[in-house]
Amino acid sequence: xxxxxxxxxxxxxxxxxxxxxxxxxxxxxxxxxxxxxxxxxxxxxxxxxxxxxxxxxxxxxxxxxxxxxxxxxxxxxxxxxxxxxxxxxxxxxxxxxxxxxxxxxxxx
Amino acid sequence: xxxxxxxxxxxxxxxxxxxxxxxxxxxxxxxxxxxxxxxxxxxxxxxxxxxxxxxxxxxxxxxxxxxxxxxxxxxxxxxxxxxxxxxxxxxxxxxxxxxxxxxxxxxxxxxxxxxxxx
Numbered sequence: 001x002x003x004x005x006x007x008x009x010x011x012x013x014x015x016x017x018x019x020x021x022x023x024x025x026x027x028x029x030x031x032x033x034x035x036x037x038x039x040x041x042x043x044x045x046x047x048x049x050x051x052x053x054x055x056x057x058x059x060x061x062x063x064x065x066x067x068x069x070x071x072x073x074x075x076x077x078x079x080x081x082x083x084x085x086x087x088x089x090x091x092x093x094x095x096x097x098x099x100x101x102x103x104x105x106x107x108x
Numbered sequence: 109x110x111x112x113x114x115x116x117x118x119x120x121x122x123x124x125x126x127x128x129x130x131x132x133x134x135x136x137x138x139x140x141x142x143x144x145x146x147x148x149x150x151x152x153x154x155x156x157x158x159x160x161x162x163x164x165x166x167x168x169x170x171x172x173x174x175x176x177x178x179x180x181x182x183x184x185x186x187x188x189x190x191x192x193x194x195x196x197x198x199x200x201x202x203x204x205x206x207x208x209x210x211x212x213x214x215x216x217x218x219x220x221x222x223x224x225x226x
Binding site for chain 1: 152153154155166168169170202206210211212213214216217218219
C-alpha cells in the first residue's frame with residue numbers, strides 16, 4: 001500500500017501568515033489522485049482539495065494544492081482564525097486508499 | 109444537500125460483531141460509491157471498504173477477512189459488519205460518499221464512536 005508521510009507534525013503560525021504543509025508518498029500517486037482534508041475537534045474531515053489542485057465546492061481561494069508524483073503541498077496563503085485545525089492528505093489512485101498521519105496547525 | 113448519518117451501538121464486547129448503518133438523504137444511493145472509514149488514535153484514518161448500488165464491493169486487505177459491506181437501496185442505506193472485534197477496533201466510524209471508485213470522499217457523516225470493551 002502507499003504510505004503517506006506528512007510534515008511537519010505540528011506547525012505553529014500566526015493569523016495572516018502563510019502555511020505550507022507537505023505530503024510525501026512512498027510511491028507515485030496515480031493521476032495526481034491526492035486530496036486534502038481539514039478536521040476540527042469533534043467533527044468529520046472536510047474535503048478541501050482533490051486531484052492535487054482542484055478546490056472543493058465552497059472552499060476559499062486562500063487554500064491551494066500543488067504537486068505530482070510523490071510530493072504534494074497544501075498552501076494556505078493568509079491564515080484566518082478558523083483555519084487552525086488538523087490537515088490530512090489522502091491518496092485514492094490505488095487501493096487500499098490511504099491517509100497521512102496529519103499536520104496540526106496551531107496558533108502561535 | 110447530501111447528508112449521511114451513522115447509527116449503531118456505542119459499546120461492543122470483544123469477539124462480538126459490530127453492525128453499523130449509514131442513512132443517506134439528499135441523494136439516491138443508487139448513484140455514487142459508499143464508503144466506511146474509521147479513525148483511531150493509534151492508526152489514524154483508515155479506509156475500510158466501499159460498495160456501489162449494484163453490489164460491487166472493494167475492501168481494505170487488512171480488514172477483508174472480517175468485514176462485510178452491504179446496501180439497501182429501498183431504504184437508501186448501507187451497512188457495515190465487522191466480526192471478531194478486539195480493542196484495536198475501537199474507533200470513530202464514518203460513512204462517506206465518493207463520486208466513483210478511485211475517488212475522493214466528498215461528503216462524510218458525523219461519525220459514531222465505537223468502543224470495544226467487556
